[in-house]
Amino acid sequence: xxxxxxxxxxxxxxxxxxxxxxxxxxxxxxxxxxxxxxxxxxxxxxxxxxxxxxxxxxxxxxxxxxxxxxxxxxxxxxxxxxxxxxxxxxxxxxxxxxxxxxxxxxxxxxxxxxxxxxxxxxxxxxxxxxxxxxxxxxxxxxxxxxxxxxxxxxxxxxxxxxxxxxxxxxxxxxxxxxxxxxxxxxxxxxxxxxxxxxxxxxxxxxxxxxxxxxxxxxxxxxxxxxxxxxxxxxxxxxxxxxxxxxxxxxxxxxxxxxxxxxxxxxxxxxxxxxxxxxxxx
Amino acid sequence: xxxxxxxxxxxxxxxxxxxxxxxxxxxxxxxxxxxxxxxxxxxxxxxxxxxxxxxxxxxxxxxxxxxxxxxxxxxxxxxxxxxxxxxxxxxxxxxxxxxxxxxxxxxxxxxxxxxxxxxxxxxxxxxxxxxxxxxxxxxxxxxxxxxxxxxxxxxxxxxxxxxxxxxxxxxxxxxxxxxxxxxxxxxxxxxxxxxxxxxxxxxxxxxxxxxxxxxxxxxxxxxxxxxxxxxxxxxxxxxxxxxxxxxxxxxxxxxxxxxxxxxxxxxxxxxxxxxxxxxxxxxxxxxxxxxxxxxxxxxxxxxxxxxxxxxx
Numbered sequence: 001x002x003x004x005x006x007x008x009x010x011x012x013x014x015x016x017x018x019x020x021x022x023x024x025x026x027x028x029x030x031x032x033x034x035x036x037x038x039x040x041x042x043x044x045x046x047x048x049x050x051x052x053x054x055x056x057x058x059x060x061x062x063x064x065x066x067x068x069x070x071x072x073x074x075x076x077x078x079x080x081x082x083x084x085x086x087x088x089x090x091x092x093x094x095x096x097x098x099x100x101x102x103x104x105x106x107x108x109x110x111x112x113x114x115x116x117x118x119x120x121x122x123x124x125x126x127x128x129x130x131x132x133x134x135x136x137x138x139x140x141x142x143x144x145x146x147x148x149x150x151x152x153x154x155x156x157x158x159x160x161x162x163x164x165x166x167x168x169x170x171x172x173x174x175x176x177x178x179x180x181x182x183x184x185x186x187x188x189x190x191x192x193x194x195x196x197x198x199x200x201x202x203x204x205x206x207x208x209x210x211x212x213x214x215x216x217x218x219x220x221x222x223x224x225x226x227x228x229x230x231x232x233x234x235x236x237x238x239x240x241x242x243x244x245x246x247x248x249x250x251x252x253x254x255x256x257x258x259x260x261x262x263x264x265x266x267x268x269x270x271x272x273x274x275x276x277x278x279x280x281x
Numbered sequence: 282x283x284x285x286x287x288x289x290x291x292x293x294x295x296x297x298x299x300x301x302x303x304x305x306x307x308x309x310x311x312x313x314x315x316x317x318x319x320x321x322x323x324x325x326x327x328x329x330x331x332x333x334x335x336x337x338x339x340x341x342x343x344x345x346x347x348x349x350x351x352x353x354x355x356x357x358x359x360x361x362x363x364x365x366x367x368x369x370x371x372x373x374x375x376x377x378x379x380x381x382x383x384x385x386x387x388x389x390x391x392x393x394x395x396x397x398x399x400x401x402x403x404x405x406x407x408x409x410x411x412x413x414x415x416x417x418x419x420x421x422x423x424x425x426x427x428x429x430x431x432x433x434x435x436x437x438x439x440x441x442x443x444x445x446x447x448x449x450x451x452x453x454x455x456x457x458x459x460x461x462x463x464x465x466x467x468x469x470x471x472x473x474x475x476x477x478x479x480x481x482x483x484x485x486x487x488x489x490x491x492x493x494x495x496x497x498x499x500x501x502x503x504x505x506x507x508x509x510x511x512x513x514x515x516x517x518x519x520x521x522x523x524x525x526x527x528x529x530x531x532x533x534x535x536x537x538x539x540x541x542x543x544x545x546x547x548x549x550x551x552x553x554x555x556x557x558x559x560x561x562x563x564x565x566x567x568x569x570x571x572x573x574x575x576x577x578x579x580x581x582x583x584x585x586x587x588x589x590x591x592x593x
Contacts, residue, residue, distance in 0.1 A: 017426040022354045022382045032381035039373035109364035112331055116358045118381040119330045119347040280332040
């Protein structure tokens with residue numbers, strides 16, 4: 001029998017560890033979750049896709065207005081919002097990553113290995129949520145600033161651009177990153193709740209996209225009370241500089257609106273975590 | 282020491298584990314035996330806290346596994362070698378597990394060397410063969426130098442070399458004083474490795490004993506005899522309380538007497554013997570007899586449907 005490829009089962013050799021070594025902690029769980037996120041390709045693909053789509057679409061939208069014979073001006077014109085228009089699609093891409101980070105554990109069966117090595121479910125899931133949120137925010141911040149600067153550069157030749165030092169602009173650009181991150185956390189919550197990639201992505205698209213379209217068909221009187229609670233519409237208030245024009249559907253201010261989006265994310269995340277701690281894995 | 286008391290798990294209408302009480306003693310290999318669907322995997326999932334019991338409880342060294350401060354030092358488990366993200370390299374897979382328990386990074390290299398996967402450490406595990414995947418799972422289980430090892434059907438689908446490797450590994454681990462709890466539906470596997478047996482069928486415990494006790498208690502000793510005077514011997518055997526049945530090719534099998542008794546009986550009555558051999562009941566047979574009534578899905582011989590047009 002060939003034994004060259006088979007290692008001798010010399011268990012014990014090199015297995016010895018001091019009794020005190022190896023304790024579960026939040027810091028350890030966080031390192032573990034960072035390793036997981038950085039060691040699969042889907043992370044890089046989705047983040048690169050988000051960057052290209054958000055920056056590219058923002059550039060296209062900026063080029064579109066810049067090439068009009070009479071470029072827009074006046075109080076309703078919001079060049080920051082124009083350069084960040086790609087966030088409408090970016091929210092879905094970060095949503096896909098938010099879902100995948102947790103649903104891939106269920107899809108591959110990795111969750112069973114994860115929980116047999118760290119059975120402290122609360123610690124494990126908190127670490128995963130934090131790791132994802134940090135990575136999502138950093139990537140979103142880079143994306144949002146890149147989209148803003150490229151968009152303004154395109155529009156500056158027609159003197160319809162703005163700068164970071166103008167009132168509300170810095171808040172809106174950072175707000176774009178916060179918006180993406182919150183959408184990602186909402187998707188993470190839905191992924192943990194549904195534990196199935198396709199179902200969870202469907203739910204993300206439904207909640208962020210379909211609902212946003214459907215409310216347009218409600219009677220205006222209803223919209224006046226509903227729109228400010230719709231997650232993507234509320235979240236969008238943070239990355240625009242102009243106020244809602246008079247006569248338009250009333251919305252909360254930028255930060256209260258963002259709080260509405262965060263509320264949705266928290267609702268999904270908290271209910272998912274409560275269920276996660278009780279359910280069979 | 283793993284201890285289950287009244288452990289019960291119901292999935293909808295299916296009672297997967299039914300009032301199971303047992304303990305797995307430290308320092309030896311305990312085989313967990315049962316036909317497919319008997320509840321072995323469910324029991325292991327309950328021990329590890331993956332599933333919540335419907336009733337009863339199971340503890341490891343007195344506490345639930347979910348309360349363990351040092352889970353990987355306590356238990357190394359391999360339930361399913363495919364339970365990992367195939368897109369992650371073997372090294373990163375082990376690294377993320379080690380980090381969650383604050384185990385030093387060098388452990389990853391050590392266990393990779395131990396199972397012989399050092400050369401493919403940077404490869405994504407989705408390209409691994411069954412045997413390599415199994416070794417990666419074992420590497421993960423060994424990361425924490427655990428007191429207790431749990432393997433669910435570890436030799437399933439492996440080639441003879443892989444089976445031998447795992448068998449020797451389990452023996453080496455037990456020889457170091459570790460507790461090894463291994464499930465199988467293959468009796469022959471248990472016969473070669475286990476010191477102690479827990480046998481379940483349909484979620485219930487049906488035996489808790491050593492391998493020898495199990496065979497002795499659950500199978501009758503039989504003796505194979507070949508003689509030119511079968512009728513005479515059959516009468517003699519029946520007269521002292523034994524039973525005889527034909528074994529094809531002219532031999533007969535005697536139950537209820539041992540080898541010496543059959544030989545003496547023949548000698549005293551001048552019956553010529555051409556063959557006299559004890560038949561050792563295997564664990565396989567003993568198991569089949571014991572679990573015959575508790576197999577969940579009896580497979581009958583399927584009858585081929587006859588199409589009307591084909592009837593001659």
